[in-house]
Amino acid sequence: MKIAEVSERYGMSSDTLRYYERIGLIQPVNRNVSGIRDYVDVDIRRVEFIKCMRSAGLPIEVLIEYVGLVQQGDRTIEARKDILIGQRELLAVRMKEMQKTLDILDHKIEVYENAVLTKEKEIIQTGE
Amino acid sequence: MKIAEVSERYGMSSDTLRYYERIGLIQPVNRNVSGIRDYVDVDIRRVEFIKCMRSAGLPIEVLIEYVGLVQQGDRTIEARKDILIGQRELLAVRMKEMQKTLDILDHKIEVYENAVLTKEKEIIQTGE
DNA sequence: GTATCACCTGGAGTCGACTCCAAGTCAAGG
DNA sequence: CCTTGACTTGGAGTCGACTCCAGGTGATAC
Numbered sequence: 001m002k003i004a005e006v007s008e009r010y011g012m013s014s015d016t017l018r019y020y021e022r023i024g025l026i027q028p029v030n031r032n033v034s035g036i037r038d039y040v041d042v043d044i045r046r047v048e049f050i051k052c053m054r055s056a057g058l059p060i061e062v063l064i065e066y067v068g069l070v071q072q073g074d075r076t077i078e079a080r081k082d083i084l085i086g087q088r089e090l091l092a093v094r095m096k097e098m099q100k101t102l103d104i105l106d107h108k109i110e111v112y113e114n115a116v117l118t119k120e121k122e123i124i125q126t127g128e
Numbered sequence: 129m130k131i132a133e134v135s136e137r138y139g140m141s142s143d144t145l146r147y148y149e150r151i152g153l154i155q156p157v158n159r160n161v162s163g164i165r166d167y168v169d170v171d172i173r174r175v176e177f178i179k180c181m182r183s184a185g186l187p188i189e190v191l192i193e194y195v196g197l198v199q200q201g202d203r204t205i206e207a208r209k210d211i212l213i214g215q216r217e218l219l220a221v222r223m224k225e226m227q228k229t230l231d232i233l234d235h236k237i238e239v240y241e242n243a244v245l246t247k248e249k250e251i252i253q254t255g256e
Numbered sequence: 257g258t259a260t261c262a263c264c265t266g267g268a269g270t271c272g273a274c275t276c277c278a279a280g281t282c283a284a285g286g
Numbered sequence: 287c288c289t290t291g292a293c294t295t296g297g298a299g300t301c302g303a304c305t306c307c308a309g310g311t312g313a314t315a316c
Contacts, residue, residue, distance in 0.1 A: 004262070014263085015305055022266095034312050036263055056229035060303070074243075081240035088233045095226050098219060101184035105216045112209035119205070132292075142293085143275055150296095162282055164293055188273070 001039040010051050017047065025050055025064050027071070057094065058087050129167040138179050145175065153178055153192050155199070185222065186215050 007014045020026045026046045029037040039047070046067075053063055066083050069076035135142045148154045154174045157165045167175070174195075181191055194211050197204035 002263080013305075016303090018264085019304065031264095034263085036312085052225075052229050052232060054303095056226045058229075077240055077243050081237060081244065084233050084237050084240065088230065088237065091226060091230055091233065095223060095230070097180075098184045098223050098226075101180050101186075102216065102219055102223070104180060105212050105219065109209060109212050109216065112205055112212065115202075115205050116209065119202075130293080141275075144273090146294090147274065159294095162293085164282085182273095 001044065003037050003039070006039050006044065006047060010047055012047075012051060020047075020050060023060070023064065025060060025067065027067070056091055058091070062087060129172065131165050131167070134167050134172065134175060138175055140175075140179060148175075148178060151188070151192065153188060153195065155195070184219055186219070190215060 003014045131142045
């Protein structure tokens with residue numbers, strides 16, 4: 001799979017994919033004879049994972065650390081687990097905040113809805 | 129209430145509070161005789177609202193537009209409602225993505241947990 | 257064989273959102 | 287009176303995360 005296809009499939013630009021590789025967020029992708037990246041299954045899965053984590057706001061630096069540990073094999077399992085647990089907690093906190101905001105938005109929207117209805121009623125009554 | 133108190137209370141720096149005022153995200157706060165900001169009830173409520181919206185990731189630009197409309201009175205109610213509805217949708221989408229990521233993290237953590245346990249068992253068995 | 261096109265590289269630029277700084281003002285304490 | 291400390295301003299700097307660009311290569315289409 002060429003970079004453009006991966007880019008298309010996951011809705012991220014080729015520039016971003018190359019950038020992620022440059023900074024070590026995804027492992028170097030194998031190239032064909034003419035030096036062009038050829039994404040295979042394992043690469044695709046990495047991209048998918050990173051895309052998912054980034055979409056939830058996990059910082060690049062943390063993810064680089066994590067994938068670095070993955071490369072170092074089994075002896076880093078504890079460290080990896082700790083990272084994931086920490087990020088899980090932060091994510092849960094952010095989601096709680098967002099839920100609170102969502103509730104407030106819903107409430108405000110409802111209030112505005114009523115305001116609009118009241119106004120319409122006034123217009124009907126006054127024949128305006 | 130002076131800026132430091134507001135800053136303390138909402139966990140945002142004085143610099144951020146002044147910055148928000150500069151860019152029109154919060155209305156100019158009244159000053160005492162010597163030119164120092166004195167936050168009153170209405171200011172506090174605005175700060176709280178902005179803090180809440182920002183914590184959920186609503187972009188500053190959108191919030192500036194919204195508070196601008198609020199200043200223009202009742203005739204902007206529809207427009208305000210539309211903004212809130214739009215942002216509400218985006219927020220819901222982001223939360224869905226985050227929930228997906230959270231589930232994956234939970235799953236991975238569990239897998240790591242098992243890996244650690246398996247390892248410990250091995251150590252016990254081999255007497256390592 | 258040359259034009260087109262997708263790819264490559266390293267480096268620079270952009271963007272949103274702060275964050276920091278120098279230089280200045282004022283009120284209160286010693 | 288002078289120092290201290292919290293405030294003021296406008297402007298510059300930083301940070302994370304891309305995003306763009308110039309200049310170059312190689313395969314395919316005409």
